[in-house]
Every structure is written in C-alpha cells, then in structure tokens.
Amino acid sequence: MPSDAIQPILSLRGIHKSFGGVQALTDVSLDLYSGEVVALVGDNGAGKTTLIKSMAGVIRADKGQFFFEGNEVTLSGPAAASDLGIQTVYQDLALCNNLDAVQNIFLGRELTGPWWSGFRVRRADCERKAHEVLQRLRLSGISLTRNVGAMSGGQRQNIAIARSILWQPKVVLLDEPTAALSHTAAEAVGKLIRELASHGLAVLVISHDIHQFVIDVTDRIEVLRLGRKVASFASKQVTGEQVVSAMVGGNEEPAGAR
Amino acid sequence: METPSTTQDSAHPAAVDQRRSFGERLSSDLRLLPVAAGLIVLFVFFATQSDVFLTSRNLNNLLVQSTVTGIVALGLVFVLLVGEIDLSVAATSGVASVLMSKLVIDAGMPVPAAVALGTLSGVVIGAASGRWVTLMGVPSFVVTLGVGLVLNGIQLVLLPRTGRYNLLNSGVEKIAATNIAGASAWALLIIGLILFAAVRLSTLAARRRAGLTASAVQIIVLPLVIVGGLGTATLLILAQRNGLPMPLILYIGILGVTGYVTTETRFGLYLYAIGNNIEAARRSGIKVERIKITAFAITGGLSAFAGILAASRILGVSVSSGGGIGGGALLLESIAAAVIGGVSLFGGRGRVTGALFGALIIATVSNGLNLMGVANEARLIVTGLLLVIAVSVDRTIEKLAGGAQG
Structure with missing residues (x-):
C-alpha cells in the first residue's frame, strides 16, 4: 500500500454525474497509485461503469475535478484520456x-x-x-x-x-475482465493484472468476483453503492463477507487502511 | 496457477502455432485449396469430354473470357471485405464503356485519355455510392441497386440514336487485340516474378532483422515456384498461338496490385478489421467512413475498367453493355465468382486470389459446357449449383476452424 507521501497518478475529487433525473454518481473521490491494483465493486447500478467511463473520457462528469500526476486535467474525450496515458479495456474487448x-x-x-x-x-x-x-x-x-x-x-x-x-500507459482501467472466464482463465488474467502493477502501472478493475478474484488479486477495494463511495478496504485485511455486506448496505462503516 | 503461459516463457512463438488444426489452417493459409481442387476437377472432366478443351486456342479463349468478370470480381472483393456490396458494378462498367466510346467517337479524344476518364468515372460513381451509404447509414445493396438503375438510364442517354457505338478502327479495339509474344512475353513474366520475389524477399529480410523465425523455403521459394510455375505454364500454352493477350496481362497486373494492397498494406488490414468488427475498428481510431468510401471507389474504378476492356473486345458498346438493364449475367457472375472464391458476403473474409479462381471456375464451366454442346439453360443451372456448393463448403470450413465468428 503506497504511503500518503507518494503522489497519486490519477485523482478524482467530488465527481457527480446524473442521467436525466437519475443520480448515477454522487461526490465520488478516488486515488490511483502507481503499482497498485484497485478493485471497484458494487451492485448493478452502483455506478461502476459510469465512473470508469468518466475516467476514460467517454462521458463527461457534471461536477468534480480530475488530477493527473497532480495537475488538474479535463478528460474531454477518449483521445484526451489515452494521450494522458489512461487506457481502458471494455468488457466486449473490441477485438x-x-x-x-x-x-x-x-x-x-x-x-x-x-x-x-x-x-x-x-x-x-x-x-x-x-x-x-x-x-x-x-x-x-x-x-x-x-x-x-x-x-x-x-x-x-x-x-x-x-x-x-x-x-x-500509466493507468489501465479494466471493465469486468473475468466476467465470462473459467476459474483457471480468470486466475491467469489475475496474474497478468499483478504483472501490470509490478511494472508500475496503476490498475483499476471492476469485478463481481469478490471471493476468488478481488480479494486475491487487488490491493485495495473501493465499494460503490447507489452512486456513492461507501467503503474502502485493504484487500488483505478484509473478508469477502465484509465486502459484500458493504455492497448491499448491511454494514456501513467507512473502513479502510487510509 | 498452472497455465501453459507460465511454462512456455522461452518457447518461440512458432512452437505454439504447431497446434493449429487442419480445419483452422484450411480457413486461413490453405483457403484456396478447395477452390483450386474444384478447378482441377473441372479441367480434368472437360478434358475427357472434349478434345478441343485443352487446346491452346480454347484455353486462350477461356482465359480471356474470364478477365472481364474477373476484374469486376476483384473490385467487388474490396466492398465485400468491409461488409458492404455494390450491385451497380455491371451498370458502372456499362456507363463507363459508353462514356469512353462517346469521348473517342464523338469528341475525338485520344484513346488513352478516354480510357482514363472512363475509369475515373467509375471511381467517382463508386465514391459517391460509398459516401451516400456511410452518410445516411442505409444498406449498400439498396443504394447501389438504385445507383445501378440510374446508371442504366444514363447509359441510354449517352448512347446515340442508333443505340450503338462501333469501335472498330477507333483505336480502342487494339487494347484487347494486342498480343505480347516471344521474348517480350518472357521478359514480362520475368519482371513480374522479380517484383513478386522482391516483396517476398523484403518480408524475409525484415523477419531476419527482427530476429523472428523466417524460412526462406516457405516465404520465397515455395510461393515463387507456384506462381512461376503457373506463369510459365500459361505462357507455354498460349505461346503456341499468339502469345499473351493484353486483357490477361492487365488482369494479372491488377491482380498483383490488389493482392499487394489487401495483404500487405495498412489500408488492406483496415478492410478486414472493419468487415469483422466495425466498432472495434472505430474505437482503434480507424477512419471507418473514409476506408469504406475508398473501397467503393476502387470497386467502381475496376468495374469501369472492366467495362472498357469488354467494349474493346466486342468492338462496340450498346444498350446491352454492362450486362444490360439490371446488370444481368455480368453482375451475377462477378458476385458468384467472388463468393465461389471464398469471399464472404458478410465481410472480413476472402482474398483477391479467391476471386481469380472463382472467375476461372465460372469461365471454365461456361466454356466447357459450350464445347460439350450443352444448351445455355444447363450452363445457368450448373453455375447456380456451383455457387450453392461453394458457400456450403465455405461454411463447413468455418465450422471446422471453430470459434471464428467472422
């Protein structure tokens, strides 16, 4: 876990996004560090994909700031994000x-x-x-x-x-990389994700596979519920049940290592 | 965590490829095998049925017969690869040939300039269809069907009252009537082979420089033996008569250029990418619309040139140039040639060499049945059945290859 002395590669502060009357993201803040794998978890409709798309420049946040290596940036489009060094792998892979x-x-x-x-x-x-x-x-x-x-x-x-x-790139965003994979294949992808982090990349990965994948592979788990960040855990110090409980709203403590 | 990937760290990429099944190879490297086999079977069959079939004179006819359909089919490969179709190819060839004739006969334009302008008209027609398809997002088969009818109308307008331009002694007839024989023919063959070898050689050299596996036999010797063998055989057979007919030389030249463009260049790669997954191509930053319009322009240009070649061969243009109203046999046979040659109507799959073999098969069936004294209706039935068999074989190969959703 990086110390606070290290500057985050990518920081989100107070991100809001609504679609029509639906508030998809409310005041979400997030820091991604070099060499760290962060899981973004949450129930369906929690705002995971909206958040990742706002970081990829695919959709514009209504409110909030993005900082890349300490400088405020506007992610005006996918090209702007990829020019900064933010790459996204969508679920459909685009192969x-x-x-x-x-x-x-x-x-x-x-x-x-x-x-x-x-x-x-x-x-x-x-x-x-x-x-x-x-x-x-x-x-x-x-x-x-x-x-x-x-x-x-x-x-x-x-x-x-x-x-x-x-x-x-400096940041890689992965949308459900293990969704359609067998257990062995998901493990291999997990290894690859660790490999990316060991090369100094900041990795953010959306996953539903809490017990097998998220706990084993990631360093930190950020939980979204109904568009808000409700919890943050160090992966090593948490059980799958605690994470799931935060996702569904049983136990709402702003826990975490930081 | 024991996956093959962890145990093969030092394995060379080539080692992995050994695992490819025959079905998968049949769908890629050996794609032409079934078509080539079909062609050989047809040749053997007709050789046993007719004494005339294998004569130099007849093979000369057969090859020249296949050139117009073949060039249109080569053009069609471009739009088919991006998942579109152009149903106005025959009409384009008709209009372009009439335009060229009008420029020569009525305006007294020099033949090369008229041929260039006629071909250019096809490029413009194709680009316009392509622009319309990409701009409005309407299916290309409807747009080009309409464009084809429009062009049929324009063709009638361009023709004089007699309904015909006679091209005898206009200079245009010389294009198709020219034969290259003797030393010049051999020189032409050798130049072609040198160009081919140069492309292969640079591939080999680049692979060696990059430290990749590079077998000189596979990359240079084998392809050169096959292409050189076919070229020499063709030349030896045709040399007994007049030498190499110009339409055939032009056809092979176009085949070489389009083959290079589709297999070696970035543009060619984008054709395949767009045909398979247009969304992935767009997200990769490929200018999808521009590539599609270019593909339509190439199809139009080649169709126009084929029409001009046809006009030169039959010494005139008329209402029935370009297959007549609706495109007729030229349209259907050129699409059939591409499909028989393994070009997918759904985009992303097929090669220009496939279109060559497809056109040869159609010309062989037509020529052979003709020699056997079979009536025209039987010829249509056989060609139709061949088309159905070809797509079925194609489908089976795809299934064998497995997983390839393209």
Whole structure:
C-alpha cells in the first residue's frame, strides 16, 4: 500500500454525474497509485461503469475535478484520456476475430513503411514488438499468428490487455475482465493484472468476483453503492463477507487502511 | 496457477502455432485449396469430354473470357471485405464503356485519355455510392441497386440514336487485340516474378532483422515456384498461338496490385478489421467512413475498367453493355465468382486470389459446357449449383476452424 507521501497518478475529487433525473454518481473521490491494483465493486447500478467511463473520457462528469500526476486535467474525450496515458479495456474487448494477435495489438497504430510502399505494414517489426510485450507480461503461450477468433476467452482477454499497454500507459482501467472466464482463465488474467502493477502501472478493475478474484488479486477495494463511495478496504485485511455486506448496505462503516 | 503461459516463457512463438488444426489452417493459409481442387476437377472432366478443351486456342479463349468478370470480381472483393456490396458494378462498367466510346467517337479524344476518364468515372460513381451509404447509414445493396438503375438510364442517354457505338478502327479495339509474344512475353513474366520475389524477399529480410523465425523455403521459394510455375505454364500454352493477350496481362497486373494492397498494406488490414468488427475498428481510431468510401471507389474504378476492356473486345458498346438493364449475367457472375472464391458476403473474409479462381471456375464451366454442346439453360443451372456448393463448403470450413465468428 503506497504511503500518503507518494503522489497519486490519477485523482478524482467530488465527481457527480446524473442521467436525466437519475443520480448515477454522487461526490465520488478516488486515488490511483502507481503499482497498485484497485478493485471497484458494487451492485448493478452502483455506478461502476459510469465512473470508469468518466475516467476514460467517454462521458463527461457534471461536477468534480480530475488530477493527473497532480495537475488538474479535463478528460474531454477518449483521445484526451489515452494521450494522458489512461487506457481502458471494455468488457466486449473490441477485438477483430479475423485478425491475429499481432494485428489486433497494433490495430490503428501499425508501424508502416513509406508512402511509396502504400504504407505497407512492417509486419516483422510489429511481430517482434508484440512478442516483447507478451514476454514482458509472461504471456508467451499466446500464438502471435493465429486468428484471435479461434482462441479461448482468457487468451482473448489477455490480448486485449496486452494491447492496452502497448504504448506504455500509466493507468489501465479494466471493465469486468473475468466476467465470462473459467476459474483457471480468470486466475491467469489475475496474474497478468499483478504483472501490470509490478511494472508500475496503476490498475483499476471492476469485478463481481469478490471471493476468488478481488480479494486475491487487488490491493485495495473501493465499494460503490447507489452512486456513492461507501467503503474502502485493504484487500488483505478484509473478508469477502465484509465486502459484500458493504455492497448491499448491511454494514456501513467507512473502513479502510487510509 | 498452472497455465501453459507460465511454462512456455522461452518457447518461440512458432512452437505454439504447431497446434493449429487442419480445419483452422484450411480457413486461413490453405483457403484456396478447395477452390483450386474444384478447378482441377473441372479441367480434368472437360478434358475427357472434349478434345478441343485443352487446346491452346480454347484455353486462350477461356482465359480471356474470364478477365472481364474477373476484374469486376476483384473490385467487388474490396466492398465485400468491409461488409458492404455494390450491385451497380455491371451498370458502372456499362456507363463507363459508353462514356469512353462517346469521348473517342464523338469528341475525338485520344484513346488513352478516354480510357482514363472512363475509369475515373467509375471511381467517382463508386465514391459517391460509398459516401451516400456511410452518410445516411442505409444498406449498400439498396443504394447501389438504385445507383445501378440510374446508371442504366444514363447509359441510354449517352448512347446515340442508333443505340450503338462501333469501335472498330477507333483505336480502342487494339487494347484487347494486342498480343505480347516471344521474348517480350518472357521478359514480362520475368519482371513480374522479380517484383513478386522482391516483396517476398523484403518480408524475409525484415523477419531476419527482427530476429523472428523466417524460412526462406516457405516465404520465397515455395510461393515463387507456384506462381512461376503457373506463369510459365500459361505462357507455354498460349505461346503456341499468339502469345499473351493484353486483357490477361492487365488482369494479372491488377491482380498483383490488389493482392499487394489487401495483404500487405495498412489500408488492406483496415478492410478486414472493419468487415469483422466495425466498432472495434472505430474505437482503434480507424477512419471507418473514409476506408469504406475508398473501397467503393476502387470497386467502381475496376468495374469501369472492366467495362472498357469488354467494349474493346466486342468492338462496340450498346444498350446491352454492362450486362444490360439490371446488370444481368455480368453482375451475377462477378458476385458468384467472388463468393465461389471464398469471399464472404458478410465481410472480413476472402482474398483477391479467391476471386481469380472463382472467375476461372465460372469461365471454365461456361466454356466447357459450350464445347460439350450443352444448351445455355444447363450452363445457368450448373453455375447456380456451383455457387450453392461453394458457400456450403465455405461454411463447413468455418465450422471446422471453430470459434471464428467472422
């Protein structure tokens, strides 16, 4: 757990967001630190996805401030967020099934030759770099040249994550990375998420898998309920029951290590 | 936590690929195998049915017959890859050929300029259809159906009262009538092979530089032997007559360029990405609309050029140029050629070489049945059945490959 002396990479202060008459987020504040994995948990409709989308620049908060490395920033769009170094992996992964891992990892950001080559994709360079990224994440079991449509859910999730870190972001937001995965595949994704943190990234992950995934993989658990942050736990010092209880509103203590 | 990924840290990526099933390979590297096999079966069948089939003269005819449909089918690959369709390809070819003829006959324009303008008209028509489809979000088959009818009307307007432009002695007929024979033909083949080898060689060199597995046999020798073998065989067969017919040379040239564009360039990659998952492509920052419009423009341009080639071959244009009202056989056969060659109507799958094989199969059936003295109605029935068989084979391969939702 980082000490208070360390500056957070990304800080949210007093975020409000409503859709029509529905208050989706009310006064939510959150700090993400380099090298730390934070779980964002809550019941359906608690505001998890709204919060992650506001951090990804997909939706604009009505009120509140964002600080990136201590400077106030406006997340005016997805491009602004990704320029700062905030990458998001959505639940649908956004992979092209007819392309291989290398092509998916580089999609939209291919290394290409000069104009007279018709912007020929520098396949070998892309492949080497993709190989390096996967090695760094200890994912070398993934075939680089096989169409991702023929791969397992866990491998696809891992490729989507590898893709998000290609240009060295500082913050990675993951929306339900283990939702459709088997236990073993979810464990492998958990390992990968720890690997990201060990490389100094700040990771925020939405998950419903409290007992298996959240407690084991994350450092800190932030609980949202009805758009408010109701609890914050250090993952090592909490049981699954305590977290679930905070999610559903049985025991409302603003607990936490900080 | 024992997953394969933890135990294969040092394994080379190539080692992982060994696990691919035959079905999966059939859907990717070996995609052309069933089509090529089908073509060989047809060749053997017709060779046993007709003494004339394998003669140089007949094969020359067969190849030239396949070029117009083949070039339109190559063009269609571009729109099909992005998950769209262009039903105005035949009408575009008709209008472009009539426009070109009008420019030559009525305006006295030099042939090369008229050919260029005619082709350009197809590019503009295609781009306009594409712009409309992407702007309004309407299905391309409806838009291009309408555009096709509009173009049929324009074609009638452009034609003179006689309903026909005669292109004999206009200079246009020389395009299709030219044959390259002897040393020049061999030189052409060698230049083509050198270009092909250069692309493959740069792939090999880049892989070596990047420290990746790179087998010279797989990347250069094998493809070069296949392409060189086919080229030499074609040349040897046709050399007995007049040499290489110009339409065939142009066709193969276009095939080479479109093959390079679709498999090697960033634009080509984006065609496949958009066809499979347009939302993913958009989120990756790909300018989806621009790519789609470009695809339509290429389809239009190639269709127009094919129409001009057809006009040059049959020495004139008329109401029935471009397959007549509604597109007729040219439209249906060019779509069939692409689909028989394994190009998916739902986007994201298929190759230009597939369209080549598809066009060859259609031309072979037509030519072979003709030689056997079978009536036209039987030819239609056989082509139709082939189309149904081809998509069914395609579907089966997809299932074998498993998981590929594309």
